[in-house]
Amino acid sequence: MDTNSDGAVLESRVEAGAAAGAGVTIKPGAVIVKGATITYPLSKTPVLNGLSMSVAEGTIYGLLGASGCGKTTLLTCIVGRRQLDSGSVRVLGLTPGAPGSGLPGPTIGYMPQELALHGSFTVAETYRYFGWISGMSKTEVQERTRELLRLLDIPYPNKLVGELSGGQQRRVSLGVALLAKPPILILDEPTVGVDPTLRSSIWDLLVNETKMGRTTVIITTHYIEEARQSDRVGLMRDGTLLDEDSPESLLTRYGAETMEDVFLKLSVRQQRLRQRRAGSHAIAMVDTKPLDDKDELPPPAIETVKVVDDPSLLKSKVIRMKSDYSSVAPSVWKMVVFTWRNKTVIGVLGVLPIIVSLLFAFAVGGEPRGLHMAVVNEDYAKCKTLGPPDFPADCDVRDPLGLSCRYLSRLDKHMFILDYFNDVESATAAVRRGQAWGALHFPANYSRSVSVRRKQGEKAPDSDIDNSEISVWMDMSNQQVSDTARAALGKTALDYFRDVQLGCKGNPDFRALPMQFNQPIYGQYKLNFPDFFAPAIILSIVYNVNVIYTMAGFLDDKKDGFMERSISSGVNVLEILGAHVVVDTVMMIFSTFTTLTMICGFLGFENQGSMWTIILFCAINGLCGMFQGYFIASLFNTDFEAVFIAMGIYFPTLLLSGLMWPLEGMHWLLRSVSWLLPLNLATTAIRAVMNRGWGLAMATVVNGVISSILWLLFFVAITVITLRLKKTMLK
Numbered sequence: 163m164d165t166n167s168d169g170a171v172l173e174s175r176v177e178a179g180a181a182a183g184a185g186v187t188i189k190p191g192a193v194i195v196k197g198a199t200i201t202y203p204l205s206k207t208p209v210l211n212g213l214s215m216s217v218a219e220g221t222i223y224g225l226l227g228a229s230g231c232g233k234t235t236l237l238t239c240i241v242g243r244r245q246l247d248s249g250s251v252r253v254l255g256l257t258p259g260a261p262g263s264g265l266p267g268p269t270i271g272y273m274p275q276e277l278a279l280h281g282s283f284t285v286a287e288t289y290r291y292f293g294w295i296s297g298m299s300k301t302e303v304q305e306r307t308r309e310l311l312r313l314l315d316i317p318y319p320n321k322l323v324g325e326l327s328g329g330q331q332r333r334v335s336l337g338v339a340l341l342a343k344p345p346i347l348i349l350d351e352p353t354v355g356v357d358p359t360l361r362s363s364i365w366d367l368l369v370n371e372t373k374m375g376r377t378t379v380i381i382t383t384h385y386i387e388e389a390r391q392s393d394r395v396g397l398m399r400d401g402t403l404l405d406e407d408s409p410e411s412l413l414t415r416y417g418a419e420t421m422e423d424v425f426l427k428l429s430v431r432q433q434r435l436r437q438r439r440a441g442s443h444a445i446a447m448v449d450t451k452p453l454d455d456k457d458e459l460p461p462p463a464i465e466t467v468k469v470v471d472d473p474s475l476l477k478s479k480v481i482r483m484k485s486d487y488s489s490v491a492p493s494v495w496k497m498v499v500f501t502w503r504n505k506t507v508i509g510v511l512g513v514l515p516i517i518v519s520l521l522f523a524f525a526v527g528g529e530p531r532g533l534h535m536a537v538v539n540e541d542y543a544k545c546k547t548l549g550p551p552d553f554p555a556d557c558d559v560r561d562p563l564g565l566s567c568r569y570l571s572r573l574d575k576h577m578f579i580l581d582y583f584n585d586v587e588s589a590t591a592a593v594r595r596g597q598a599w600g601a602l603h604f605p606a607n608y609s610r611s612v613s614v615r616r617k618q619g620e621k622a623p624d625s626d627i628d629n630s631e632i633s634v635w636m637d638m639s640n641q642q643v644s645d646t647a648r649a650a651l652g653k654t655a656l657d658y659f660r661d662v663q664l665g666c667k668g669n670p671d672f673r674a675l676p677m678q679f680n681q682p683i684y685g686q687y688k689l690n691f692p693d694f695f696a697p698a699i700i701l702s703i704v705y706n707v708n709v710i711y712t713m714a715g716f717l718d719d720k721k722d723g724f725m726e727r728s729i730s731s732g733v734n735v736l737e738i739l740g741a742h743v744v745v746d747t748v749m750m751i752f753s754t755f756t757t758l759t760m761i762c763g764f765l766g767f768e769n770q771g772s773m774w775t776i777i778l779f780c781a782i783n784g785l786c787g788m789f790q791g792y793f794i795a796s797l798f799n800t801d802f803e804a805v806f807i808a809m810g811i812y813f814p815t816l817l818l819s820g821l822m823w824p825l826e827g828m829h830w831l832l833r834s835v836s837w838l839l840p841l842n843l844a845t846t847a848i849r850a851v852m853n854r855g856w857g858l859a860m861a862t863v864v865n866g867v868i869s870s871i872l873w874l875l876f877f878v879a880i881t882v883i884t885l886r887l888k889k890t891m892l893k
């Protein structure tokens with residue numbers, strides 16, 4: 163007996179009617195729901211509140227109710243996509259989801275409310291895919307497709323679903339439900355948005371399907387009157403079934419002319435009963451047409467059909483998947499078709515690494531060029547026109563002239579543009595106005611003072627020591643530019659001094675800087691930011707391109723309930739994930755190959771290590787990126803949420819993984835935790851491979867491999883756990 167009071171009244175009436183009635187036909191229930199209760203998380207009231215219903219085999223059951231009363235929720239429980247909090251559902255005698263129930267799977271043909279088709283499949287491909295995952299052979303699918311196209315009046319088997327009209331798309335969707343000739347059809351508003359002629363032909367089709375007693379249909383509809391063609395109608399409100407009976411009997415018992423009236427009367431009665439129980443005198447929301455009979459029950463149903471929960475009487479059989487049947491092959495085929503149809507995406511995937519590599523090579527890390535320097539040369543006025551004069555034959559007899567000019571001529575012509583000024587004030591003013599990055603001043607008698615300093619060393623008078631210095635005022639507002647310029651000016655000073663020593667036959671190794679920098683152990687002294695950055699760029703491209711690609715692909719598969727429908731048709735969510743991994747791995751290899759060819763081949767960035775070690779890092783981190791994408795897509799349903807989360811992960815990873823700036827320059831607190839990030843140890847390791855030529859014998863490289871593998875395992879685990887927990891990623 164139903165525990166819900168509204169429902170209890172109804173059940174007792176059915177039993178009474180059945181007991182009283184002679185000539186009652188006993189029919190086995192194909193779908194039996196008892197006391198179904200379900201409350202969504204965060205919701206205070208149950209969506210299904212002890213609902214019971216029974217659907218006789220070989221009949222059409224019209225489930226009617228206002229929007230939001232819980233019809234779809236009930237249907238998802240019947241198809242095995244959602245579990246009840248309490249109560250039971252039995253389909254052909256078995257609980258959905260139980261082993262051997264064929265649910266989710268081919269026992270039920272389910273047409274969800276949303277389209278749940280993929281726009282980049284043709285109609286024929288759509289049927290091929292759903293037929294294949296239902297275990298149909300290719301020939302069976304072809305024959306059935308021909309039949310359905312005729313029945314549903316779909317003239318374009320080779321047109322993309324996305325290019326069909328709304329009504330045509332809904333017919334294709336109905337065809338998917340009918341495809342494998344399931345014993346049970348569950349159709350959630352199949353006639354919505356369909357014109358009256360077509361609506362009537364859909365009903366004709368359903369009546370025909372059930373006529374032979376081989377198919378049972380549960381259908382929801384907003385067009386209450388069309389449900390008169392059902393064998394039995396269930397009227398639902400606020401998660402309970404108000405009444406269920408044949409349409410004729412309902413109309414007679416409630417003295418109504420239309421099904422709408424019946425529904426209205428039942429709604430008013432339910433509302434009043436509740437108010438009476440709560441002692442409230444508030445006006446009922448639906449109380450537009452008061453009942454004449456003071457809420458008395460209508461006469462009991464004269465049952466001509468009694469639905470019994472006895473599976474042994476059923477003619478229909480559960481359709482079970484063969485135990486060795488796997489949906490990986492159709493899922494992979496589907497992914498290949500999706501990917502192939504999305505040629506723009508393939509193009510972007512191929513071109514993106516090339517564009518990023520080229521931009522990186524030509525836009526990042528190059529030496530700044532064309533830096534204006536304001537020069538005041540009081541030492542040698544002819545410098546600008548004549549260039550530096552030759553050294554005298556003997557510097558002990560005659561001092562060399564125009565040493566300032568010798569210094570200026572050694573400055574890198576690409577890096578510096580020299581603008582001459584008459585005095586220091588106007589030169590520094592040019593720096594202040596942003597017209598030059600620095601000002602250089604050579605005092606009068608500069609060359610002579612340099613000679614005095616050379617010859618007399620520490621005995622040189624203070625005035626000559628002061629006069630032998632080049633004064634520099636820099637704009638240090640841009641660290642990269644200013645530091646590079648400063649380093650270039652300093653290095654030129656050292657080289658120039660050596661040049662003066664040579665010209666005057668002095669000791670060229672007499673240096674201003676008492677320090678000897680030997681041949682570097684790794685790398686080169688020439689400032690080379692791109693070589694520092696290149697390994698990080700490779701990992702970053704391989705990782706992030708795959709995050710975005712797989713995330714978008716998985717979300718696309720989930721779009722409009724397509725993945726949900728695949729799962730309802732019997733595909734395991736892990737088989738879907740497996741198919742994505744297979745196809746996306748090919749794309750990952752493609753993008754990795756392009757990236758490495760560009761950076762290490764075409765653009766010729768330094769690689770001292772083994773290419774195989776680099777490929778190993780790219781493969782593990784590419785897979786890691788792929789699974790991060792699947793994880794985000796399995797958590798969220800909309801592109802909007804997923805893109806924001808992906809961005810939220812991308813920026814901290816970029817800043818904290820040592821991709822852009824050495825970890826040694828990071829705040830100690832961040833540095834102590836940043837090694838936990840996915841790309842951190844991997845970046846350090848691949849940098850050691852490329853810039854130092856280290857291999858797997860070195861701890862830094864091994865740590866990078868271990869960290870990448872652990873991150874990969876972590877993302878695989880949380881993706882699988884999320885998919886299993888969410889199971890079907892219901893909305």
Ligand SMILES: Nc1ncnc2c1ncn2[C@@H]1O[C@H](COP(=O)(O)OP(=O)(O)OP(=O)(O)O)[C@@H](O)[C@H]1O
Pocket residue numbers: 202203205209227228229230231232233234235236275892893
């Ligand atoms: N995933 C969910 N989480 C929380 N509440 C939900 C969820 N899905 C549905 N609901 C709520 O449960 C109630 C019943 O929804 P359901 O989709 O079953 O109604 P319905 O009768 O099919 O409506 P319609 O005819 O408009 O499709 C609604 O109030 C809805 O907001």
